[in-house]
Amino acid sequence: MASFGMKVIRGLFGAAEHVAPALAGRAAFNLFCRTPGRRSLTAGERRAIEQARTFMQEARHHCLRTRSGCVMVHEFRPARKAIGTVLVIHGWRSRTEYMRSMIDGFRGAGFRVMSLDLPGHGHSSGRRLNMVTAVDAAQTAGEWFGPFAAVVGHSFGGAVAVNAAVGSVPGIAPLAAERLVLIAAPNAMSDVFEGFGRSVNLGRRTYSSMAGQVRRISGRALADFNGSRQLASVPVPALVIHAPDDREVPAGDAMMLAAAGDHVRLHWVEGLGHRRILSDPAVVERSVGFVTERQEPALVH
Numbered sequence: 001m002a003s004f005g006m007k008v009i010r011g012l013f014g015a016a017e018h019v020a021p022a023l024a025g026r027a028a029f030n031l032f033c034r035t036p037g038r039r040s041l042t043a044g045e046r047r048a049i050e051q052a053r054t055f056m057q058e059a060r061h062h063c064l065r066t067r068s069g070c071v072m073v074h075e076f077r078p079a080r081k082a083i084g085t086v087l088v089i090h091g092w093r094s095r096t097e098y099m100r101s102m103i104d105g106f107r108g109a110g111f112r113v114m115s116l117d118l119p120g121h122g123h124s125s126g127r128r129l130n131m132v133t134a135v136d137a138a139q140t141a142g143e144w145f146g147p148f149a150a151v152v153g154h155s156f157g158g159a160v161a162v163n164a165a166v167g168s169v170p171g172i173a174p175l176a177a178e179r180l181v182l183i184a185a186p187n188a189m190s191d192v193f194e195g196f197g198r199s200v201n202l203g204r205r206t207y208s209s210m211a212g213q214v215r216r217i218s219g220r221a222l223a224d225f226n227g228s229r230q231l232a233s234v235p236v237p238a239l240v241i242h243a244p245d246d247r248e249v250p251a252g253d254a255m256m257l258a259a260a261g262d263h264v265r266l267h268w269v270e271g272l273g274h275r276r277i278l279s280d281p282a283v284v285e286r287s288v289g290f291v292t293e294r295q296e297p298a299l300v301h
Contacts, residue, residue: 010201017203024202025209032196032210033128035120036093052097059115061123066140068133072096072123073141074115076103082112084149086291087141087177090115091155091184092129095122098278102152105284109292114145118157131163131189131225132172132218138164139172147176150291154278155249158185162227166234170219180238181287182227184246184274187253189214189225227253231260238264239290241283248274265290 009031016024041049060075074096086106088099096103096115103113117124119133138160142148153161161182167174186192190211197207214222231238242254251268258266272280 006200013206014201014203017206021203021205022209024206025211026213028197028200028202028206028210029213030128031200032193033130035127035129037127049095049097052100055100056097062144064137064140064144066119066133066136068119068128068136069125071119071125071137071140072117073145074117074123075145076107076113076115078107078110078112080110083110085112085114085145085147087138087146087148087151087161087175088113088115089134089138089151089153089157089160090118090121091153091157093121094154094157097122098275099154101279101281101284102154102287105288106152106291109288111149111291114141114148116141118160130217131160131214132169134160135164135169135172135175139175142175142177148178150179150181151175151177152181152183152287153185154183155185155274158182159189159225159227161185162230162238163225165236166230168218168220168225168230174234177236179291180236181241181290182238182257183241183283183287184243184249184277185227185240185253185257186249187227187256188223190222191253193222228256228260231257231264235261235263239287240264240266241269241277241286242266243269243272243274243277245271246274246277 013024062073063070064073088103090099096117099115103115106113118129119137120126120129151161161180164175165177211222240254240257242251244251258264267286269283277283
């Protein structure tokens with residue numbers, strides 16, 4: 001967002017704190033859920049999409065109907081008989097094309113890979129995304145293509161993987177997954193909200209109203225969306241991979257996720273930041289190895 005536009009937004013929210021905090025909180029939540037438009041792609045993002053054109057042509061593309069509209073799931077099959085199915089979920093301002101290295105790694109190990117474009121991202125419809133619509137999209141993919149040997153999530157996609165697996169949203173069944181791989185994933189959504197609130201200058205009452213929108217749409221308090229507590233309550237084996245130099249999701253989040261119990265492993269990778277971590281061969285190898293270490297061959301239809 002342009003600096004001038006951000007100054008205007010900060011000024012408006014600062015003034016609204018004193019005159020209409022409830023209305024401003026709803027507006028802030030809508031802004032928080034707004035996804036980037038296709039016209040906002042950077043030159044680097046457009047280049048990555050173009051470079052992945054042939055890769056995407058190898059997939060079968062499935063449009064699934066969810067409560068938020070059409071979500072696209074891209075199916076990548078291995079060269080040999082599949083030993084299981086893995087669901088891959090990208091992060092905010094991302095898409096399947098950016099998960100190419102991870103997808104190829106699991107295909108090479110014999111997995112069918114289903115890669116989900118979250119609502120408002122990639123080839124899916126809409127311009128809004130929140131945890132409820134994300135979990136609904138993941139569960140819909142599970143109904144069609146699950147159960148999954150693993151769910152691999154990067155950044156916000158990692159939080160979605162946890163929330164889907166534990167069934168955090170009332171009315172949406174838990175996603176059937178044997179393992180989770182959480183790459184550069186945030187621990188607590190409240191921290192994400194607070195960071196956004198600071199960036200747009202939300203006052204205490206406006207922030208409280210914004211957080212209240214979470215309970216309105218999900219039936220749960222914002223504080224309930226805490227990965228460490230969620231993983232502790234449903235001990236699905238999980239691998240947390242994080243770079244200490246990640247500037248978008250603090251390394252402390254990985255430590256909190258790992259504190260959920262002995263069923264969670266933590267693997268540090270130096271110098272890979274928040275996005276380069278996805279294409280690192282050692283990270284891909286570690287992720288695949290975690291899923292395959294006790295994988296039994298199974299026929300995939």
